[in-house]
Amino acid sequence: MMASGGERKRHGRIGATATLIATLSATLALGATGGGAATTERIVVNRLTGLAISGYDPVAYFTDRAARPGRPEYETRAEGAVWRFRNPGNRVAFIAHPGTYMPAFGGHDPTGIARGVAVAGHPEIWLIYDHRLYLFHSEKTRAAFAADPQGFLAGAERRWGEVQKFLAN
Numbered sequence: 001m002m003a004s005g006g007e008r009k010r011h012g013r014i015g016a017t018a019t020l021i022a023t024l025s026a027t028l029a030l031g032a033t034g035g036g037a038a039t040t041e042r043i044v045v046n047r048l049t050g051l052a053i054s055g056y057d058p059v060a061y062f063t064d065r066a067a068r069p070g071r072p073e074y075e076t077r078a079e080g081a082v083w084r085f086r087n088p089g090n091r092v093a094f095i096a097h098p099g100t101y102m103p104a105f106g107g108h109d110p111t112g113i114a115r116g117v118a119v120a121g122h123p124e125i126w127l128i129y130d131h132r133l134y135l136f137h138s139e140k141t142r143a144a145f146a147a148d149p150q151g152f153l154a155g156a157e158r159r160w161g162e163v164q165k166f167l168a169n
Contacts (some may be wrong), residue, residue: 041080041081041106041167041168042079042080042106042164042167042168043079043080043081043102043106043107044103044106044107044108044120044121044135045081050081050082051070051081051082051083051084052078052079052081052082052083052084052107053083053103053107053121053123053135054123055069055070055084056068056069056070056084056123056124057069057070057084057085057086057090058083058085058094058101058102058103058133059085059086059090059091059093059094059101060085060086060090061101061126061128061133062101062128062133063090064086067123067124067126068086069084069086070083070084070085070086070090071084071085071086071087072084074086074087074088074090074091075091076091076094076095078094078095078098078102079098079102079106100131101133102133103121103126103132103133103134103135104132104133104134105134105156105160106167107120107121107123107135108120108121108135108163109121109134109135109136109137109141110134110136110145110152110153110156111136111137111141111144111145111152111156112137112141113155113156113159113160113163114152114153114154114155114156114158114159115155115159116159116162116163117163118163118166118167119137119141120137121134121135121136121137122135122136122137122138123135125137125138125139125142126142127142127145127146129145129146129149129153130149
């Protein structure tokens, strides 16, 4: 038995609605996990885990010259966030000199800050410039920064205080 045209249309609309809902749900879930970093806080924190820079070890960028995830057994709190480290030595180094190892602008992309907008940086898209760690939203913004770091930093430094007014403590 075949369904009538009206039944096919109704089922088609229900199927399309279900597909739309599934797509929106998946998009929201990816936003919460993939991009997962909050842009309303002074330190970029993953909304699901509560970890600064999504649990990556901020010291490893300097010691290993690589983005490395930290381990739960090596954590500390600083600036209202939980930071993870790969080993106890990195944790000790961070506790002794947090300003040296924390990403500049709290892990927000400096190109966004230069425009007056807090855009969460991604811990795997990074650059060390003038002994400071910078995280970027995309490869494109990292390349733009690398082409003119002094220009972006001048703008970011000028606007950072203004941007911070809109970020939670």
